[in-house]
Amino acid sequence: MLSNFRVTAEEMIRSHGGRVTDSRKRILALLLSEKNAITHREIESRFSNDQLDRVTLYRVLQWLVDNGLIHKITSDDHVWRYHANQDAYRHQHAHFKCTKCAKVVCLEDMPSDRKLSLPAGYRFQTIELTVKGLCEHCA
Amino acid sequence: MLSNFRVTAEEMIRSHGGRVTDSRKRILALLLSEKNAITHREIESRFSNDQLDRVTLYRVLQWLVDNGLIHKITSDDHVWRYHANQDAYRHQHAHFKCTKCAKVVCLEDMPSDRKLSLPAGYRFQTIELTVKGLCEHCA
DNA sequence: TTAAAAATGCAACAGTGTTGCAATACAGGT
């Protein structure tokens, strides 16, 4: 189960030409096993037994983002949440945040078809969309 | 000019039943005079001569938000930006953030097609949409 | 096996925002 994720993680890291270190494997394997996007602090607490340095975690997460293996999501609580780039989440997508329990999930689609008009001279790059509401447990 | 904003500010505060204090008048008048959404730090620097306590500024901003006189916008730099609720900005709207100079402007329209479907059992509350790109000066 | 390069661990720092509490300013009644 979890060893499957470790194997996948190792392949993903190796295929990006990075050094395959223990921290990277463990962190990416964890993110692959998580259904929702989770915070730095939540990742830390998952490793409460095994020691995992705060700073190393920040640096590994940044490396994984830079190499497109995970993505990070901003939120109105001003904490980054991280999620592995699997399957449907490769491309740009919207996110949902529960206003009660703060859970963040990735939505599969991004309704960006409808172009909203920018002021003259502005150049479009990306769009960030977060839907807020109550999740199935809090509704 | 700026005294006009002070008069408007005072009326807005009074109409919400709050105490009309000097800090509230000065801060709201400044926000009324600003075209774009600005950060706590930017507001502070506008008052560099007159003294203005950091904590008071945070608390006044929160009060103004709670009373619907201004709104605040989150961003991927994890700093709140504040903008007065005038005219078009009363209702829900999208925002634009320049990825080069970090300028944030309010867009007038929100593409309201909530075609994006939430998972079963989820309840919709609000939508937050930020378009990122280059502004007219940075493009 | 060895050496260069990259990654880690630690300590200290930086920025944004919050809390507790005493001092002050505002508003309403006299």
Add this chain to the structure above:
DNA sequence: ACCTGTATTGCAACACTGTTGCATTTTTAA
């Protein structure tokens, strides 16, 4: 105009998330 209760302010100290510098360790490739 003057009290008086109460909201607001100012200050100090704190909390949290994230970053930087640097010595030590691990990884990789010859």
